[in-house]
Amino acid sequence: MSTRELTCIGCPLGCAVTxxxxxxxxxxxxxxxxxxxxxxxxxxVTNPTRIVTSTVHVTGGIHPMVNVKTSSDxxxxxxxxxxxxxxxxxxxxxxxxxxxxxxxxxGTGADIIAAGNVPxx
Amino acid sequence: xxxxxLVIVGGGPAGLAAAVSARDCxxxxxxxxxxxxxxxxxxxxxxxxxxxxxxxxEELTGPEYAARFIDQVTERGIDCRLHTMVMDISxxxxxxxxxxKVTAMNRTxxxxxxxxxxxxxxxxxxxxxxxxxxxxxxxxAGIFSxxxxxxxxxxxxxxxxxxxxxxxxxxxxxxMARRMTLEGAKVKVVAELMPYSGGLKRNIVQCLDDFGIPLxxxxxxxxxxxxxxVSAVTIAEVGADRKPIPGTEERYTCDTLLLSCGLIxxxxxxxxxxxxxxxxxxxxxxxxxxxxxIEGVFACGNVLHVHDLVDYVSQEAAAAGKxxxxxxxxxxxxxxxxxxxxxxxxxxxxxxxxVRPTEMSDTLTVRFRVxxxxxxxxxxxxxxxxxVSRRRRPVMAPGEMEQIILEKKKLGExxxxxxxxxxxxx
Numbered sequence: 001m002s003t004r005e006l007t008c009i010g011c012p013l014g015c016a017v018t019x020x021x022x023x024x025x026x027x028x029x030x031x032x033x034x035x036x037x038x039x040x041x042x043x044x045v046t047n048p049t050r051i052v053t054s055t056v057h058v059t060g061g062i063h064p065m066v067n068v069k070t071s072s073d074x075x076x077x078x079x080x081x082x083x084x085x086x087x088x089x090x091x092x093x094x095x096x097x098x099x100x101x102x103x104x105x106x107g108t109g110a111d112i113i114a115a116g117n118v119p120x121x
Numbered sequence: 122x123x124x125x126x127l128v129i130v131g132g133g134p135a136g137l138a139a140a141v142s143a144r145d146c147x148x149x150x151x152x153x154x155x156x157x158x159x160x161x162x163x164x165x166x167x168x169x170x171x172x173x174x175x176x177x178x179e180e181l182t183g184p185e186y187a188a189r190f191i192d193q194v195t196e197r198g199i200d201c202r203l204h205t206m207v208m209d210i211s212x213x214x215x216x217x218x219x220x221x222k223v224t225a226m227n228r229t230x231x232x233x234x235x236x237x238x239x240x241x242x243x244x245x246x247x248x249x250x251x252x253x254x255x256x257x258x259x260x261x262a263g264i265f266s267x268x269x270x271x272x273x274x275x276x277x278x279x280x281x282x283x284x285x286x287x288x289x290x291x292x293x294x295x296x297m298a299r300r301m302t303l304e305g306a307k308v309k310v311v312a313e314l315m316p317y318s319g320g321l322k323r324n325i326v327q328c329l330d331d332f333g334i335p336l337x338x339x340x341x342x343x344x345x346x347x348x349x350x351v352s353a354v355t356i357a358e359v360g361a362d363r364k365p366i367p368g369t370e371e372r373y374t375c376d377t378l379l380l381s382c383g384l385i386x387x388x389x390x391x392x393x394x395x396x397x398x399x400x401x402x403x404x405x406x407x408x409x410x411x412x413x414x415i416e417g418v419f420a421c422g423n424v425l426h427v428h429d430l431v432d433y434v435s436q437e438a439a440a441a442g443k444x445x446x447x448x449x450x451x452x453x454x455x456x457x458x459x460x461x462x463x464x465x466x467x468x469x470x471x472x473x474x475x476v477r478p479t480e481m482s483d484t485l486t487v488r489f490r491v492x493x494x495x496x497x498x499x500x501x502x503x504x505x506x507x508x509v510s511r512r513r514r515p516v517m518a519p520g521e522m523e524q525i526i527l528e529k530k531k532l533g534e535x536x537x538x539x540x541x542x543x544x545x546x547x
Binding site: 006007008009010011014016050051052053054055057063064065067069076079080083097115116117 | 165171278303304331515
């Protein structure tokens with residue numbers, strides 16, 4: 001039996017969560033103050049994931065850049081692959097929140113979607 | 122002079138939520154004045170996620186969170202003037218009743234004055250600069266506040282540098298450590314003067330630990346080298362007196378130094394208007410209705426005190442909007458009894474500072490920060506000498522805002538109440 005101390009990143013409260021593991025599987029999660037913490041802790045010790053946010057250039061918009069993010073969390077070790085996939089990607093204005101900018105980024109199954117509005121110039 | 126019931130200074134998260142709330146409380150005649158070319162304020166450059174968990178029960182990026190409120194303002198047809206800088210707020214003596222005069226300017230209208238029954242201050246805050254920090258060394262290019270770098274990278278599409286040292290572990294510094302790393306820069310170290318981080322724990326995990334960026338607590342920058350561009354930064358450990366310890370110097374070659382050393386509420390307008398400011402928060406001193414020392418002038422968001430979470434800003438601003446609406450309709454309850462909230466023993470300040478037991482809402486959220494890291498301590502609330510509540514907290518730190526709730530009913534049970542004290546106890 002082993003334990004791991006984590007800080008939940010589910011929300012800014014940052015609860016100190018303790019995960020108890022036996023033979024590589026989670027037997028208990030304590031210290032979390034909401035169900036999100038339980039989910040986070042179980043994932044973090046088995047398959048850690050993150051939402052990735054970045055920006056891409058916009059052509060013909062009132063702003064040069066638009067905020068983008070992965071449509072769901074992706075494995076932590078795919079973060080840089082995802083950033084590489086975004087290199088050189090350009091979006092044409094108008095861009096609306098939720099527009100798909102790049103599908104299946106770096107083979108993660110997650111799309112890159114717009115997280116900001118950029119009207120056309 | 123054009124008249125509005127309510128003028129809101131600033132179109133960031135606080136101003137937007139205040140406007141929506143005041144409109145929903147029945148105030149038709151509202152004007153938002155914003156100096157930038159769009160609404161949303163600092164949220165527009167905060168492209169990371171984690172906003173809105175409390176308000177919308179989902180994790181949004183800054184621009185997404187801003188868009189939700191901008192849509193609400195647009196749906197309600199609330200007037201906004203962009204590119205407009207407010208120059209002065211004063212009491213309008215000519216209007217007879219207790220009106221406020223807001224002087225503003227922009228490129229199309231020039232300088233103009235607006236008369237208002239109520240004003241909500243929502244100007245936000247500003248970053249502490251190198252000059253304010255007194256960092257020794259040369260003055261080459263490549264030294265940015267973390268927020269400036271954030272704007273350059275996220276909104277304008279420029280990379281400020283390739284090899285980075287960050288001073289200060291405030292949230293913007295942590296967020297920028299990750300952001301610069303994702304964009305291909307090498308962040309060599311984050312140095313923090315204090316023995317604890319000024320940022321949220323979750324940001325240390327997901328911005329530093331995830332990328333193996335070292336955080337050196339009790340360290341500060343003691344030298345900056347470089348003629349045209351930063352070429353190296355030297356950091357050293359500091360003792361309990363926060364002075365560098367000789368022999369602990371470490372030199373990092375780099376081309377960029379980012380500063381994330383605290384935020385200061387931007388209160389030049391408040392000062393000009395003669396509003397009483399708190400020396401601790403640098404924001405206006407307010408009562409339970411978030412009204413400042415000038416009748417009919419309210420404050421909310423980071424201009425009042427610096428928040429960790431935009432969700433709390435929105436809540437506070439909604440309260441300010443509601444109270445401003447009450448004031449516009451019913452005027453000020455000047456003679457209501459006022460009770461001071463005293464902060465001692467680890468509690469640095471409270472917002473609000475004064476409560477009117479007969480006028481307050483049924484419940485009042487009092488927010489504050491502690492002055493040090495406290496483990497397994499309690500937040501105790503005293504009505505005069507009587508302890509009315511104690512709440513155990515496993516960890517409290519200056520970087521994370523705390524709160525207590527006061528109930529009107531409970532205050533009503535103490536008709537002779539003179540003061541409320543909030544303190545940290547073992």
